[in-house]
Every structure is written in structure tokens, then in C-alpha cells.
Amino acid sequence: MSAGATPIVIDVRPRPAFLEADTMICGVLRREPKEAHAWAKSLPGASSVVLYCAHGREASQEAAATLNAAGLSARYLEGGLEAWKAGGGALDHKPRGASTRWVTRERPKIDRIACPWLVARFVDPGAEFLYVPPKEVLGVAKRKDAVPYDVPDVHFSHDGELCSFDAFIRHFRLTDPALKELAVIVRGADTARLALAPQAAGLAAISLGLSRNFSDDHEMLRHGMVTYDALYTWCREGKEEVHTWNPQAYR
CATH class of the missing domain: 3.40.250.10 (Rhodanese-like domain)
Known part of the structure; x- marks a missing residue:
């Protein structure tokens, strides 16, 4: 292969x-x-x-x-x-008796929503995601037979200018151009480099707003999945569409 x-x-x-x-x-x-x-x-x-x-x-x-x-x-x-x-x-x-299981820090904002979205949509639709206090991630990973991510010194984490979302794409050999474009948006939003993509500032704003609207991490994940579904679809097929105001066409 x-x-x-x-x-x-x-x-x-x-x-x-x-x-x-x-x-x-x-x-x-x-x-x-x-x-x-x-x-x-x-x-x-x-x-x-x-x-x-x-x-x-x-x-x-x-x-x-x-x-x-x-x-x-x-x-x-x-x-x-x-x-x-x-x-x-x-x-x-992988854990015996279950599908893949993933654990990261609680109170997700960007990377910790984007990575579960990527796993659920492209890697393992049956995956389970855990959010725990930062200092408990590695211990829970060991006890629960889960893969830690977006914490220091693990495989799925930041690497130089790349973020954890990039690590997932690399590990699973995902070559979809739309995912690679989405990765730039996630990277810009997650690392405060909003100039990387015009959409990065919008993703950061939506993510921080979701975090304030939902105190339950899994509820935020559920709503965040819709955000990434929409961004991925735009990257794949929506970039040429322009929305504007044309009053003559509405009469």
C-alpha cells in the first residue's frame, strides 16, 4: 500500500x-x-x-x-x-468492546471541536469524545483506553505553526482539498493568526460565542458540528457564490 x-x-x-x-x-x-x-x-x-x-x-x-x-x-x-x-x-x-475513544481538555473552543468533527465525519462515525480537566487528560486516557489530543507531548497536538487539526489530517492521510483549505481556517482561528484566511476571524467569533452559550461541552460539540459541516461544504462547493443586495431582482 x-x-x-x-x-x-x-x-x-x-x-x-x-x-x-x-x-x-x-x-x-x-x-x-x-x-x-x-x-x-x-x-x-x-x-x-x-x-x-x-x-x-x-x-x-x-x-x-x-x-x-x-x-x-x-x-x-x-x-x-x-x-x-x-x-x-x-x-x-482501540478500546476493546467499543469504537475509538478520544479525550481532551474541557471547555473546547476551536481545535477541540474541529478535531472531533473530523473524526466523526471522516474517520469513525461511532467515535466517543471525552472532555476532562486539563491535568486529568493523560490519566483518563490511560484509564478509559482513550487517545489524548490537543494537549502537549502527545501525537495529536500542535507542531510548530500547525495545530492539532493538522495532526489528524496528516495521521489519517486525508488528501481532500476542501479539508486542507478548512485546516487553514482552523489554524488561523485556533492560533490567533487571523490573516491566514478571511474566514478565520468568523470561525473564532462563532466558536467563542458558542462557548459562552453552552456550559455543557458535549452540547457545544453538537452545535459546533453544524458549523464545521457548513464550512466544509463551503470549502468544497460554495466559494464561487456571492451574496449581495439586488433590489431590482426582487421586484
């Missing part, structure tokens, strides 16, 4: 098998194989897709056939996850 353009790799183990497992290939997305017809067109941009199940049999083969029928370029990983493990392939950890 390392040759040529980087494909999107998707874990399509049936839900019971996925939940029972405690590992997955590093940097992959998660989807239900029986729902491939529904999520085929919602995949972020990529030159190709590689699907895997436990052993490279029915689940991944059937899902690949569905994606190919939808006009995508899809393959399945021969031998599946077990062959990947046997070959020493890199793995990500």
Missing part, C-alpha cells in the same frame, strides 16, 4: 468483530461494510481506496465491489488485518 499515490484505507470489519478488537491498521478510517452503498460517495477525495477486514474475505471483497460499482477505484487487502499484523505493519490501539 506504500507505492504510488497514498490511498484511503478503510477498516470494514463487521461491527461485532470491530468492537471486540483492540487494534486497527495505523491511520485508517472506519466504516460498516453493509452500508458501503451509503458512504461510498461521502468519502474524502482520494485517488484510490483500500479496504480490509479480518482475513480479506467477504466483508472487504463485497464492500470493494460496491465502491467500484459506484465509480470509485477500490481494492481489498489480501489476507486482511491478520496478514498485516504478520508482516509487522503499524497498528493503532
